[in-house]
Amino acid sequence: MSEMLDIGGVASRLNKADNILIICHKNPDGETLGSAGALYWGLRSQGKTAAVFCSDPVHPRYDYMELELFYDQFEPRYVVAVDIAGTQLFGEKSAKWVDRIDMCIDHHGSNSGYADTMLLDETAAASAEIIYDLLVEMGVDIDVRIANCLYTGVSTDTGCFKFANTTARTHRVAARLIDLGTELQELNELLFENKSPQRIAVEQLALSSLEYHYNGCCALISLSRDQITAIGANEADLEGITSLPRSIEGVVVGLTMRQQPSGSYKVSVRTKVGLDATVIAKALGGGGHKQAAGCEVFGSLENAKRALLEETGKALDGSGLCPPEKPAQNPDTAEQAWAD
Amino acid sequence: MSEMLDIGGVASRLNKADNILIICHKNPDGETLGSAGALYWGLRSQGKTAAVFCSDPVHPRYDYMELELFYDQFEPRYVVAVDIAGTQLFGEKSAKWVDRIDMCIDHHGSNSGYADTMLLDETAAASAEIIYDLLVEMGVDIDVRIANCLYTGVSTDTGCFKFANTTARTHRVAARLIDLGTELQELNELLFENKSPQRIAVEQLALSSLEYHYNGCCALISLSRDQITAIGANEADLEGITSLPRSIEGVVVGLTMRQQPSGSYKVSVRTKVGLDATVIAKALGGGGHKQAAGCEVFGSLENAKRALLEETGKALDGSGLCPPEKPAQNPDTAEQAWAD
Numbered sequence: 178m179s180e181m182l183d184i185g186g187v188a189s190r191l192n193k194a195d196n197i198l199i200i201c202h203k204n205p206d207g208e209t210l211g212s213a214g215a216l217y218w219g220l221r222s223q224g225k226t227a228a229v230f231c232s233d234p235v236h237p238r239y240d241y242m243e244l245e246l247f248y249d250q251f252e253p254r255y256v257v258a259v260d261i262a263g264t265q266l267f268g269e270k271s272a273k274w275v276d277r278i279d280m281c282i283d284h285h286g287s288n289s290g291y292a293d294t295m296l297l298d299e300t301a302a303a304s305a306e307i308i309y310d311l312l313v314e315m316g317v318d319i320d321v322r323i324a325n326c327l328y329t330g331v332s333t334d335t336g337c338f339k340f341a342n343t344t345a346r347t348h349r350v351a352a353r354l355i356d357l358g359t360e361l362q363e364l365n366e367l368l369f370e371n372k373s374p375q376r377i378a379v380e381q382l383a384l385s386s387l388e389y390h391y392n393g394c395c396a397l398i399s400l401s402r403d404q405i406t407a408i409g410a411n412e413a414d415l416e417g418i419t420s421l422p423r424s425i426e427g428v429v430v431g432l433t434m435r436q437q438p439s440g441s442y443k444v445s446v447r448t449k450v451g452l453d454a455t456v457i458a459k460a461l462g463g464g465g466h467k468q469a470a471g472c473e474v475f476g477s478l479e480n481a482k483r484a485l486l487e488e489t490g491k492a493l494d495g496s497g498l499c500p501p502e503k504p505a506q507n508p509d510t511a512e513q514a515w516a517d
Numbered sequence: 518m519s520e521m522l523d524i525g526g527v528a529s530r531l532n533k534a535d536n537i538l539i540i541c542h543k544n545p546d547g548e549t550l551g552s553a554g555a556l557y558w559g560l561r562s563q564g565k566t567a568a569v570f571c572s573d574p575v576h577p578r579y580d581y582m583e584l585e586l587f588y589d590q591f592e593p594r595y596v597v598a599v600d601i602a603g604t605q606l607f608g609e610k611s612a613k614w615v616d617r618i619d620m621c622i623d624h625h626g627s628n629s630g631y632a633d634t635m636l637l638d639e640t641a642a643a644s645a646e647i648i649y650d651l652l653v654e655m656g657v658d659i660d661v662r663i664a665n666c667l668y669t670g671v672s673t674d675t676g677c678f679k680f681a682n683t684t685a686r687t688h689r690v691a692a693r694l695i696d697l698g699t700e701l702q703e704l705n706e707l708l709f710e711n712k713s714p715q716r717i718a719v720e721q722l723a724l725s726s727l728e729y730h731y732n733g734c735c736a737l738i739s740l741s742r743d744q745i746t747a748i749g750a751n752e753a754d755l756e757g758i759t760s761l762p763r764s765i766e767g768v769v770v771g772l773t774m775r776q777q778p779s780g781s782y783k784v785s786v787r788t789k790v791g792l793d794a795t796v797i798a799k800a801l802g803g804g805g806h807k808q809a810a811g812c813e814v815f816g817s818l819e820n821a822k823r824a825l826l827e828e829t830g831k832a833l834d835g836s837g838l839c840p841p842e843k844p845a846q847n848p849d850t851a852e853q854a855w856a857d
Binding site (some may be wrong): 337338339340341342344345346348349351352353355356361362363365366369370371372373374377379380384385387389393420423424425426427449 | 563665670677678679680681683684685686688689692693695696701702705706711712713717720721724725727729733760763764765766769789790813
């Protein structure tokens with residue numbers, strides 16, 4: 178297992194190190210890139226040689242970070258992994274570094290401890306929050322570029338301060354980064370108002386397949402393999418689409434059925450607090466967490482749907498969260514007024 | 518014009534006042550209600566009689582604020598308007614108070630100065646930011662309910678810290694409210710992951726009407742009167758749908774055409790920085806701001822669309838922001854790789 182370090186210990190080791198290689202996780206997102214970018218520019222500002230390596234290409238959307246990617250321009254003498262919880266997340270091209278990670282900086286409680294030393298802070302919403310503290314400890318002058326990198330990490334990992342991992346500390350770091358000149362409007366537009374046409378097509382398909390069941394307490398969307406292939410959607414385009422049905426007012430169970438290359442349906446079950454998603458998933462051979470579970474269902478779409486809705490109906494019946502299917506006797510209720 | 522007060526002046530007047538009526542703007546949103554609710558509970562905590570009045574019904578979604586609505590249970594001796602920039606925003610049932618507003622607390626630079634005294638802070642992203650400072654000045658103990666009201670105001674008026682009005686101060690107020698016990702996860706879910714089925718139907722229609730023009734630099738959606746009527750969508754359900762087309766990667770001009778009861782089309786023009794939306798709107802008899810303008814177009818959908826697209830094409834031609842319509846010679850560009 179890793180030797181655990183505190184911020185001071187990490188700062189002191191980095192101050193002594195040089196020729197530093199910073200590794201991001203595969204399929205890099207704003208969080209791993211922003212963390213790596215901030216650390217890279219922080220080290221550079223102290224006169225050190227450093228570069229960033231990632232197994233997969235970096236989306237041109239992140240060009241403003243001006244990352245210097247590693248192409249063997251120096252012989253790494255100190256290797257740092259940022260925001261990588263386990264070796265399986267390095268990706269193919271990073272695999273050769275897996276056994277020689279000097280330090281890992283991460284916020285995932287599930288980190289497997291693969292690095293020699295580790296700065297792990299589970300209370301941080303994002304690794305970028307930790308990097309911010311680290312750069313302050315190292316005496317780095319946080320300029321606009323570094324602030325932009327850190328803001329990218331903090332904001333993308335919290336869904337722009339909306340997800341449950343957001344804390345008071347997250348907001349305080351954001352406030353400080355804005356003070357330091359983060360280009361807030363440009364970044365928020367770029368990161369949160371910038372869906373790919375393929376993602377838009379996924380949402381279009383998902384919404385056109387939307388069905389309500391059990392008096393609006395269950396919403397279901399389905400995507401066939403042919404549809405996904407036809408629009409050329411990749412994993413990033415499909416990410417988070419499973420949260421769509423649950424996001425509708427009155428919906429307690431949101432179901433997403435995605436057809437796999439084998440023809441079976443991968444089912445995501447998302448529930449609101451009070452209904453255990455694993456009850457539905459387990460009945461169909463799956464599992465997961467209380468508000469987010471999943472399973473695989475075989476057969477035609479209609480048969481798979483029937484089985485899924487049957488289990489959903491049972492779970493809703495027992496929950497007390499869903500009004501009876503029969504319309505209310507008196508249409509002049511407050512609920513009705515708001516449905517107008 | 519109003520006498521301008523500072524926070525201290527407002528606190529001192531409220532400390533002396535009693536039987537206080539707090540008025541929200543018509544079609545009340547989270548911001549006006551959260552501001553009013555926080556002020557109401559702050560005054561109540563100091564032993565005062567107070568109530569909240571709004572011309573329109575309050576959505577049951579905001580029940581957690583536990584607002585005491587005004588029904589003539591006392592004779593108001595001091596009337597405060599919150600987040601109301603002008604008298605036209607009071608609404609029909611509030612009209613009788615318009616001429617006797619003792620104090621207005623607002624953050625809109627356009628405030629017409631209709632109240633006897635005013636606390637106006639244009640630098641605040643939301644009136645709730647001002648109310649937070651005011652309650653601190655008044656020595657109010659900000660409990661969870663007040664924190665929830667203030668968080669609602671601050672977060673809804675900034676689109677959960679995403680809109681251009683968000684500042685470091687906004688984040689600092691949010692951090693402080695979280696420290697004070699704001700029920701963050703519940704509120705974010707309720708306020709930002711809770712679309713009405715009618716809103717979902719609007720998005721479904723909008724996406725199914727989506728057309729790309731000028732090599733993906735222009736996206737256009739259209740909603741007919743019959744469609745809007747059929748889904749029973751109200752103004753709140755339609756709010757912000759105009760930002761959808763511009764939110765697509767590569768789109769420089771987003772156009773939304775909404776048919777009016779008269780049959781004509783209300784057009785919203787939204788552009789990315791670098792292209793002036795008013796150029797398009799003005800050419801068709803409208804106007805507005807650089808990134809958000811509008812106009813009214815007459816005739817059939819096809820004719821209206823043709824006129825609109827013609828002006829959009831001219832604006833794009835002159836902007837240098839849009840690549841030529843002809844497909845690139847070499848499909849192996851970085852852009853193409855990311856489209857896979």
